[in-house]
Amino acid sequence: MLILNKTAGVFSKPSKRNMYEFLRSFNFHPGKLFLHKLVLGIETSCDDTAAAVVDETGNVLGEAIHSQTEVHLKTGGIIPPVAQQLHRENIQRIVQEALSASKVSPSELSAIATTIKPGLALSLGVGLSFSLQLVDQLKKPFIPIHHMEAHALTIRLTNKVEFPFLVLLISGGHCLLALVRGVSDFLLLGKSLDIAPGDMLDKVARRLSLIKHPECSTMSGGKAIEHLAKQGNKLHFDFKPPMQRAKNCDFSFSGLHHIIDKMIMQKEKEEGIEKGQILSSAADIAAAVQHTVACHIAKRTHRAILFCKQRDLLCQSNAVLVVSGGVASNLYIRKALEIVTNATQCTLLCPPPRLCTDNGIMIAWNGVERLRAGLGILHSTEGIRYEPKCPLGADISKEVGEAAIKVPQLKMKI
Ligand code: KG4
Ligand code: ZN
Secondary structure, eight states: OOOEETTTTEEOOOOHHHHHHHHHHTOSSTTOOOOSOEEEEEEOSSSEEEEEEEETTSOEEEEEEEEOHHHHHHHTSOOHHHHHHHHHHHHHHHHHHHHHHHTOOGGGOSEEEEEEESSOHHHHHHHHHHHHHHHHHHTOOEEEEEHHHHHHHTHHHHSOOOSOEEEEEESSSOEEEEEEEETTEEEEEEEBSSOOHHHHHHHHHHHTTGGGSTTTTTSOHHHHHHHHHTTSOGGGOOOOOSOSSOOSSOBOOHHHHHHHHHHHHHHHHHHTOOBTBOOTTHHHHHHHHHHHHHHHHHHHHHHHHHHHHHTTSSOSSSEEEEEESGGGGOHHHHHHHHHHHHHTTEEEEOOOHHHHSOOHHHHHHHHHHHHHHTOSOBSOOTTOOOOSOOOOSEEOHHHHHHHOOOOOOOOOOO
16 A cells, blocks of 8 residues: 655555545445556656546546646746656645546556656656556556657547657657657657757747736746737748758757847847836737747648658558647647648648647556557566656658758748
8 A cells, every 4th residue: 555755755654544545535436347457647757747547448537737837937947856846746646636536446557657758857757756666566567658659649549540640749848750650669750959849939938028918927938929929910020940951850949049039139129128028029029939930840840741751651642740749739830730731631630738738648548558569568667767868769860851852832821
């Protein structure tokens, strides 16, 4: 039986009373029989503490999440020790809530799946050590999860999508294009050479002080930019999409970020306002930034589709492009991608917004996928470590660049 010692962040033997309460919390459905295998997923790679129980047919039986966004918004970014402390404070409650909501007792689980890579070391460590103690006490198999693999496979929980398909993952920490050939069989076509688009949007939103904007104060940077962009005119600024000459599928956002930073400084001078006050042109800047980011992402994705079709890696008609990660909830960027998929006879699929951002369901589902395929199920966890950096699949981005595919110009009328 397990109980987490909250301050130490480790399990300790529960008192009789705690034991009783713990048992009682899982004993509300005596005699219920689960016909399908059940996986508990645990996610702590960045700033969300999340857990979920999913069965092998894809039914989500219970989930819980604690988001740290509000805390990190106040400090202007994630401070890893703060994220670690918040994970420690919440992980037991979140796992317990997910299990309680699912009406599954820990002993009924078939396996525990946990994100171990990539992510913030201090955050990954909390989820991993919690999981290892759980696995040890319950004597269950452990399935280590690659966070980006989980994002990529989420679509197979919500839609009937067969391998292979193309995936674009765009979030605050990641930016990549990959061909998904199987549960753990990925070809990496391109990635960001510097920062991720969500990171850039967060930085621009911070520089524009959107947290002080009455309509955006509780939104993530990317969401605030999308919200404000609706009120702005993208034609008032002309930012050029990055890497126009590089005929590969890599991305870059930090050059664009610096250009925008300079532009904001210039506008502050023109408007005679201090850094920290909101520019009257903030909405126009947001609209132009969002448009440039959308065009850059669309162009690289277009090239990836053409490359895969040229090499017969994807079906010529009816290929699927899956877009996921926090930035995928941006409807403007989705529309830009829709223009690309319409022009290339592909189908664009996105998981629902709550499954695009970090969550426990995608980790549990990745566990189910691996359980069904018999891949990476550990019966001993000796030597298992978290990995803050970890590429996804086989990197063929050089080959993609050597193919130097010219992408036809599309009208980005969004
Ligand atoms: O996937 P996610 O929850 O966490 C990781 O980064 O792994 O993504 C969070 C990122 C943040 O950078 C946030 O600003 C961005 O996704 N984001 C958005 C939108 N909603 C969240 N970016 C653009 N438009 C949005 N609507
Ligand atoms: Zn993520």
